[in-house]
Amino acid sequence: MSNLFKDLKGPLLEEFSSKVSGQLIFPGDAAYDQARKVYNAMIDKRPGMIVKCMDTADVIHAVNFARENKLPVAVRGGGHNGGGLGICDDGLVIDLSGIKFVRVDTEKNTVRVGGGNLWKEVDHATHAFGLAVPAGVVSSTGVGGLTLGGGVGYLARKYGLTIDNLLEADMVLADGSFVTVNKNKHADLFWAIRGGGGNFGIVTSFEFQAHPVATVFGGPTLWPIEKAGEIMEWYHNFIHNAPDELNGFIATLVIPGPPFPTTLHNKQFCGIVWCYAGDLSKADEIFKPVRAMNPVFEMVGPMPYPAIQSLFDGMLPPGLQWYWRADFFNEMGPEIRNIHFRYGSKIPTPLSQMHLYPISGAAARVGKDETPWAYRDAKYAGVIVGVDPDPANANKITEWCKDYWEALHPFSSGGAYLNFMMNEGQDRIKASYKHHYDRLTVIKRKYDPDNFFKINQNILPALASVSGAALKGSM
Numbered sequence: 001m002s003n004l005f006k007d008l009k010g011p012l013l014e015e016f017s018s019k020v021s022g023q024l025i026f027p028g029d030a031a032y033d034q035a036r037k038v039y040n041a042m043i044d045k046r047p048g049m050i051v052k053c054m055d056t057a058d059v060i061h062a063v064n065f066a067r068e069n070k071l072p073v074a075v076r077g078g079g080h081n082g083g084g085l086g087i088c089d090d091g092l093v094i095d096l097s098g099i100k101f102v103r104v105d106t107e108k109n110t111v112r113v114g115g116g117n118l119w120k121e122v123d124h125a126t127h128a129f130g131l132a133v134p135a136g137v138v139s140s141t142g143v144g145g146l147t148l149g150g151g152v153g154y155l156a157r158k159y160g161l162t163i164d165n166l167l168e169a170d171m172v173l174a175d176g177s178f179v180t181v182n183k184n185k186h187a188d189l190f191w192a193i194r195g196g197g198g199n200f201g202i203v204t205s206f207e208f209q210a211h212p213v214a215t216v217f218g219g220p221t222l223w224p225i226e227k228a229g230e231i232m233e234w235y236h237n238f239i240h241n242a243p244d245e246l247n248g249f250i251a252t253l254v255i256p257g258p259p260f261p262t263t264l265h266n267k268q269f270c271g272i273v274w275c276y277a278g279d280l281s282k283a284d285e286i287f288k289p290v291r292a293m294n295p296v297f298e299m300v301g302p303m304p305y306p307a308i309q310s311l312f313d314g315m316l317p318p319g320l321q322w323y324w325r326a327d328f329f330n331e332m333g334p335e336i337r338n339i340h341f342r343y344g345s346k347i348p349t350p351l352s353q354m355h356l357y358p359i360s361g362a363a364a365r366v367g368k369d370e371t372p373w374a375y376r377d378a379k380y381a382g383v384i385v386g387v388d389p390d391p392a393n394a395n396k397i398t399e400w401c402k403d404y405w406e407a408l409h410p411f412s413s414g415g416a417y418l419n420f421m422m423n424e425g426q427d428r429i430k431a432s433y434k435h436h437y438d439r440l441t442v443i444k445r446k447y448d449p450d451n452f453f454k455i456n457q458n459i460l461p462a463l464a465s466v467s468g469a470a471l472k473g474s475m
């Protein structure tokens, strides 16, 4: 047990334990090592206590207990954050994985989801009604972290980011109070959580707008890495002018193994993973320009929406080493394409990849000040991930990722999608919120003046003198 918790042993801890319905887990307990694991095996943190919350009441008690005893707090949703922001050393982890429920309202096409749900659970529940909520491209990701950071995925060109579909949230704030936020109630806080991450409180339930998406037409197309320049130039001209129903992220990657044919294994490619969420009778027409580019392999066809959402889940189980770097980009000029070819040709391990997600269609039509998500005018949210099961390769994947990023960064828009970043410090956070950062600091001061929620992409509470100017500056 860490020192912080040793001092609390006895009546204080007993009182807390009697209030919460969920389990308390300490170092040395049989459940401890499993409970402290996060998705990225490169993260190895040892909290002083983990509280598995089962409901909002547990969260309120945990927040009060941590505040009254001055304990550092990490909040864990799905545990997928690349930098491991759902866990901490020594402090208290408020684990939301017991707060799971999904209720679909078929009259309003809305979905109410628990603060600890994973996207696959939401996809499963909504699909039964022919509905879907825009999320990411891997279904084991947590609803909490992905939503609060933005949510970029297959439906973004048709229906916007995940935050553009958030209608309401129930939250426990740093002072232990409970609020419901939407566009009419605590509108400043509702604005802040649509991109501001876990900075403002713990969301115990989310309400989303869902959309009629049942079967999509999608999957990967591949070209040899030598054609990366040509394909990226074509893609840049094609995707942003395509109907909103068509989405596809472009990647440099290695084919790691099955289900792909053996002739492709361990070779480098430029690939696009497509998802067309429109009228299926038009799919062949829509894909004509793609096929005209003569991919060496395609596995594109109709599939249930949950199937495309989970296409890569099996390839990317928890417990791999991950190192992330990210930026937004506007351009796809020859120098950028050369860098992609250069680093795409020397991908260090079969699961390491670079992805560019298009920001256009509905995601780009949301006003730049409507949410804190500051790069609506960028063309791509880019991410480079070094991934491998073997800890001995941690340096190799990290170096490749950093080198690739450093070569590309001068051509970037300056900031990154915060959910694709490691723990990279204040300058990167500010660059990623741009003109919204100051307004976020003012809202942070109002709802969390002592920076109780600081294990996240942290927004520092504003000094009193900034408030007026900040609010004017970003409205």
Ligand SMILES: Cc1cc2nc3c(=O)[nH]c(=O)nc-3n(C[C@H](O)[C@H](O)[C@H](O)COP(=O)(O)OP(=O)(O)OC[C@H]3O[C@@H](n4cnc5c(N)ncnc54)[C@H](O)[C@@H]3O)c2cc1C
Binding pocket: 039, 074, 075, 076, 077, 078, 079, 080, 081, 082, 084, 085, 086, 087, 096, 115, 116, 135, 136, 137, 138, 141, 142, 143, 144, 145, 146, 147, 148, 149, 150, 151, 152, 153, 197, 198, 199, 201, 202, 203, 204, 316, 419, 420, 455, 456, 457
């Ligand atoms: C394999 C993989 C694929 C991904 N693909 C995509 C993608 O396609 N699109 C995309 O947008 N992102 C994607 N991401 C990034 C993902 O959005 C972030 O990693 C996100 O932080 C994960 O959320 P989580 O709840 O699982 O993480 P956690 O590690 O549990 O939490 C991350 C942060 O969110 C906070 N948080 C989580 N839940 C809550 C809550 N209920 N209330 C308050 N704060 C909370 C935590 O405190 C922490 O600061 C991917 C990540 C991985 C690992």
